[in-house]
Amino acid sequence: MSRIFRLGLIINPLAGLGGSVALKGSDGVAKEALARGAEPKAQLRMAQALEVILAYRDRIEIITASGEMGELLAKEMDFKVTVAYQANKQTEAGDTQAAATALQAYGLDLLLFAGGDGTARDLFSVVDEALPVLGVPAGVKIHSGVYGITPHASGMVVKMLLDGELVSLMAADVMDIDEVAFRSGTVKARRFGEMQVPAEPRYIQAVKMGGKEVDELVLHDMAAEVIEQMDDELFIMGSGSTVAAVMAELGLDNTLLGVDLVQHQQLVASDLSAQALLAQTQANPCKLVITLIGGQGHILGRGNQQLSPTLIRRVGRDNIIILATKTKLKALEGRPLIVDSGDPELDKALCGYFKVITGYHDYVMYQVANPDLVA
Template identity: 65%
Template sequence: MQPVFKLGLIINPYAGIGGALALKGSDGAEIRQKALAMGAKQLAPERTAQALELLLPYQSQMKIYTAAGAMGEELARQMGFDTQVCYQPPAQTESEDTEQTARELIEEKVDLLLFAGGDGTARNICAVVDERIPVLGIPAGCKIHSGVYSVTPKAAGRVVEKLVKGELVSLHQAEVMDIDEQGFRQGIVKARHFGQMQVPAELEYVQSVKMGGRESEELVLDDIAAHVIEQMDDEIYVMGSGSTVAAVMQSMGLDNTLLGVDLVQNQQLLASDVTAHELLEAIKDKSAKLVITLIGGQGHIFGRGNQQLSPQVIRAVGKQNIILVATKSKLNALNGRPLLTDTGDHQLDQELCGLMPVITGYHDQVLYPVQTPQ
């Protein structure tokens, strides 16, 4: 049974209300009150509906997590989506309500946070989310300078549709920008960088180098290794089995146990071919990350050939610290089938399900579904 896609939704109900009235934005309660007094229409729900309309055929495959009232619940329920409220905002919503909703959606482990607003809304979400979960913005504000927005509301719907259907969708880092509204009203456009978030984008699934040849595959593995090594810090890294992980070890100049599990810290080998007990003792009460790949053709990431990665070890590491690596050709060979987890702990398998980022090259990732065999 395919797991339900968990879509987080945040609507800034006041986004863009000052645009048509030449108020140059909607930041601040005074501006919002002025816009509403002048007859401004709240367009963000309408633009969100344009995105969600494309998802109506998939209602049985998804669930929307959102805030009560105009921040998402009203529209989602009106359109017939299975909806769960995770935050109760006051009648007059402010930026802190956007931030608190984002925190709750992170706790709910949503697969994607879809939000409607402008650059101010993107700033609020970035302050909480950073790069912890993928986000996608529906353009609904006066200022849309950030790179986290789709080109149109329907384009956002198309990207979410691909994710719900389990298609490969790439991940990239996008900048969050905003401008000073006071200066904007005086004709001064001065944008500032406020951070980055991970954004899904439609992916024309074409291998960047020719598939099939040994040389091209080695180049891809080198790129994957370069990305992983660049991100390494002083934590303990549990290096799983398989040729893709072996390429990372080789790039660090370290001996590798191809069919076992090794421990690395500061790009130095701590231990080779460790047991599940040794692993747990090594990372107990410490921060650790786990680098794993999938079994080619099968798609298993846990439970096949890496039993050293016991449920206790995986829980100690935490899902957020699992680094999945694979070439796109390896993913493509699955023909759309999901990655599989069979740890022997049903509850853990359920927790691991959902979309997970897979490093497929240097600064190149895709989102791919993980399921548990029924």
């Protein structure tokens, strides 16, 4: 008989709240995010990971915290559950740290958690390198290397462990940024240390590469290509310095870490939330301009949660315009571009080859093929 796999489970219920309402994070602004109509997503993201291992429930004991920090979801999915920590009704960073301390006493095989960089940082302050951890991406900021590329990918890593496959451990960086500066358009990332993560390159994301593209001529050429395509449609301008180059070429103010709306080469609205984008685009044909996160390859689901699955479906696959320098594409070393919209069916529908703008009248065909969806 196989031994029971002790899976620690911690969910940060507030993770990612600020993304869809254009707050660019959740640290210290959870109440404001909820007041703006944000809906918690961390439970859903963890559920997507746990669905991968439902067939193994008789071999798993989940050690978790009470309520929304893990107990409710694990019991709803019919896992055997032990509650090791009683969380406060309104959870905060201290609950994550206290839960991690309590869970460690149970001799965990793996600690699975849902959150963002702030959650990883809170766990690191307690766990350090004492046991293997794995993150389910649920936050706005995912710079750390301790996460699966999608929730499903995180579940696939746990499944590999349950199947007895040889999975090495690697030391992965815990990163976080200054959210106050982030909301003002400045990225100040800091490395806090390392945690031990199951090393499966297909499913574990890389640490985000920082810095702006140095070849300004290439950015100018890509911007000229996009502007040439601008007609009567609404253009949804995603976040990032590559898209910002298009806005600069148009002479328009740009929200570097937000989403803006342009029509007839004029700024219509700035720094829109998911709800505002849906309202603004309801009666107009749209195109979406996005770029990838250097080093990771994500084009949706990292720092642009304002781009909801409903909006992406409204835009349509053929109206998604991807910009990337050849330098960034080569740095992926053949890995596909990744979408992590929060809707697995939409992610599957977006798989395939896209024409990526790499210059003026210069394109490459590049694959979007989330490895965890085709494994």
